[in-house]
Amino acid sequence: MFILADDLGYGDVGCYGQKWIRTPNIDQLAKEGMRFTQYYAGSSVCAPSRAVLMTGQHTGHTYIRGNYDYETEGNLPIPDSTITLPEVLKKAGYRTAMIGKWGLGGPGSTGGPNRQGFDYSLGYLDQRKAHDYYIPYLWENEKKYPLEKNRDGNRNTYSHDVFAEAALTFIRETKNHPFFLYLPFTIPHGKLEVPTDAPYSLEKWSQPQKNYAAMITRLDGDIGRIVALLNELGIDQNTLIVFTSDNGPVKAVADQFDSNGPFRGYKLDLYEGGIREPMIVRWPGRIKAGSENHEIAAAWDVLPTFCELAGATTPKAIDGISFLPTLLGKPQPKSHSNLYWEFFEINYNWNKPDNKFPRIYLDKQAARMGDWKAVRADLLTKPDAPLELYNLKDDVGETKNVAAAHPDVVLQMTELLRTSRREGDFFKANPNQLLK
Template identity: 40%
Template sequence: MKQTVVCLILLVGLSAALPTIPHTQQRTPPPNIIYILMDDLGVEEIEIYGRNLLKTPHLSRMAREGLVFTQHYAGTSVCAPSRCALMTGMHTGHCEVRGNKQWEPSGQMPLSPETVTVAEVLKQAGYETALFGKWGLGSEGTTGEPTRQGFDQYYGYLDQVLAHNNFPAYLVRNGQRESLPNEVIWEPKTSFFKGLGSFTPRPTVYSNDLFTKEAVTFLQKRRRNQPSEKPFFLYLSYTLPHNNGEAPKEQRFQAPTLTPYENEPPGGPAWTLLEKNYAATIARMDDYVGQLMTTLSQQGLAENTLVLFSSDNGSTEDIPARFAARNQLRGMKRSPYEGGIRAPLIAWWPGQVKPGTSDHLTGQWDFFATAADLARVKPASKTDGQSIVPTLLRRKQTPAPYLYWEFHEQGGWQAIRQGNNKLIYKVRADAYELYDLSRDPAEQTNLITHTPDVAAYLKTLLASARTPSRDFNFGK
C-alpha cells in the first residue's frame, strides 16, 4: 500500500510542470536539500534573532547570505510530534504521532507502514536520502525505523530518551548498535523512563561531533556536475541544546569543552559551570554549521543545495536564567505560547535565495510540500503544508489559511493562528485565550471577552482543524 501511494505521488508529479521554478531552472538538476534541525533551541537564543549574549558567527553569516523567517513555527512544543509534522507534512491535528508516547521496550510510538514521509517521496524522485542524528519516530525493528520510512541510511539515536545523553553508550547505524567508549550510569528501572535514561560522568566521545563527521564525509563523496550523481536529501538532526534531565544539575548541559566560554565573562560575575556548558553547546552547534557550509563550498555543491536551519520547539525549561532573562516571547517548551512553538528558520542557497527577511507565516509541515516542489513532483494527496518555494525565490505567496498545534501532556492544549489572531484552548481547564500578535507579541493581554466575534470564529476553526486519533485525544 505504501509503495503504491508513493508511486501515485510521483506519477502525478512527473506529469505536471512545476509552477514555482523558472523555466530556465527546469533544465538544471533538482537541488540537493539539507535540513538541519536543532533540539530545544529557542528562537531568542541565537544572535540573528536578537540574542547578543551568545555569539554564533557561522549562523550569522548564513543569515546574512540567506533568508531569515521571522514568523516560523515548529510542529508543536515537544520532540516526536514536531518531527512527525516535519516528516509527513501534516500538522498535529492530522499527523499520526501527536505526542511523546513511549513504546515498549524502548523508543517512541513508531510511524505506521502506511505513513508517507518526505524522505520516501524524495527517494522515489531519485534522491539519495540520509539521516544523521536524532529520529524519535520508531526504534530498530519497528515500522518507524528510518530505513523503512524512506532513508537509504541512518546513524544516530532512534530513542529520544537515549538522546538526552550527548555522550551515549551506543548509537545505531542501519539497525545495528555501535558501542562507544563512554562509560555511562543508567537510571534504575524503577525511574520514570524505566532505566533508559543515563548520564556520563567522565565523557569521551560526543555524539554530535560524530553526526557532523558523518555529514561532512557524506558531502565529500559528492562533487558538482558529475553526470551519475544523484541529488541528495540530508536530514541532520542534532540533540543540541536539549538538556539531560537524568544527569546531576551541573551536568545537564554537556559539551566536550567549554570553548570559548572558559573564562566568561571577563571582568564580571563568574558564570556557573552549567552556564558555561550551555553556552558551549551553542558555540559547538554554530561550529557544525560552519563546517557544513565550508564543505559544500569546497565540493562545489553550494549553488545547487538548499540548506534549511530550524529547531523542533522552544527553549527547554532548564535553560539557565541568565540566557532567558531578556526573552520577550512568553513560554518555553511544552507551552502553547510563542516561546514554546516559535522556531528559527534560515534558508541558505547561494545564487537562488536572496539575502533578507520574510514575515511569511510558515510551519514545519510546509517542508514536505516544499521538498516535493523542488524535486519536481506533486503530491497526489493533500497535505496541511504549502510549498514556500515562491517565498524563497522572493515571489508573492498567498498565506496559509491557518496554522494549528496541539499538545497532550499537562492537561492538554490546542492553538490556532489565523493572520495576527491566535486562539489557545486549555483542555483540562476548559479555558480560552485570544491574542493579537501584531500588537501583543508577548501575549500579555487576553482578548477573549473583548472581541467575541473573532473568538467565536476561531473556536469553530479550532474545532474543525483536527481529526480524532486513537492514541491522542486529550485523555478523553
C-alpha cells in the same frame, strides 16, 4: 539539507537578537540567505514536531501528537502506511540520510528511519536515550553502532561530534548525486553537557548556562564546517540549506539568555515562545542574500516546499503549502488562512493506585488566524476554561487576553479549534495497551 537544532529558542542565535552566545556561522547563513520571522515549529516537544516535519501534517492530523515512550527502546512508531518526506524524495532520485535524533520509531518498528525512506541512518532512535551524550552505542541503519570509548561508563566520545563527522562523510561520498541530508542534531537539548565550556569558561554564569552556550557555539562551528565543505567540493551553489529548531527553549536557560526573545512561554507551551522558531534558508544565487520573510510559515510547509524543489509529486493528504515562490522572490500564490497545534500529555503515574488521570490526554490547543492567536491549556483539569485570545500585531508577548472584548473572534477561534483536528487511528485504539 535540513538542519534541526534541539530545544533552541528563537532568540538563541545572533541574527535573532542573541547578545551573549556566539553564532557567527549561523549568522552568516542569514547574511547569505533568507531569515524568516514568523516560522512555527510543528509542536512544542520533540516527537510530534518531527512527525509534522516528516509528514506535512499538523498535530491535528498527525499520528504522533506527544512524546510517547514505547517498549524498552523506542518511541511510538509512525505507521508503515505513512508517506514521509524522505520516501517522496527517494522516489524522485535523491539519496537520503538521517543523522541525529529520530524519535519516530525504535529498532525493528514500522517507524524506523530506514523503513521510512532513508537510505542511511545514524543516531538515536529513542529520544530518551538522546539525553545521554556519552551513550555506549548509537543505531546505524537500525543496527547497533558501538561507541567503544564510552564502554563501561567511560565518557570519551561525544555523540554530537560523531554526527558532525558522519554528515561531512555523507556529503563527500554523495557529492556527485542529488541528496537529501536531514540533520536533527541533539544539541542544545539537556543534559547540558559538552566536552568543553569554552569560549565561556570565564563567564560568571552557572555551569549549566556555560554548557548551554558552549553547545550552541559548538553546533554553530559544525555548521561552518559543513558550509566550508560544500564550497570545497564545488557544490555550494547547488545546495539549499535550511536551519531551524524543533521547539522552544527550556526555562532554566531561557531566562538567562533571553532565549525565547520577545515571546511568552517555553518548551511544552503553545504560546509563541514554545513554537515560534528561527528559520534561515540559504541557496546562493537563487535566494536573495540578506533577505527577510515576514509571512507566516510552519514546519508542515517543508514537505511540499521540498517536493516542489525536487520536482516530486506532493502527497495529497497534507496541511502544508510550498513556500518555494517566497524563497525565490516571487509572489506567493497560496498562504495559510490559519494554523493549528495540539499537544497530548503523557501521565507517567498512570498505573499507580491513587492516579486519577488517563495515561495520555489532550492537554493544550492553539490556533492562529491572521494576527489573532487562541490558546487553551490544562484541558484535562479545566475542560471548560475560557479560551485565551491575543492580538499578536499589538501584543507579540501574549500578555493581554482580549477575549472579553472580541466575542465574535472567540466564536471563530473556538470553531477553528474544534474543526482542525480529528481522532487518529492511534486514539481510536487503546493507548494503554499500545504503550506498554
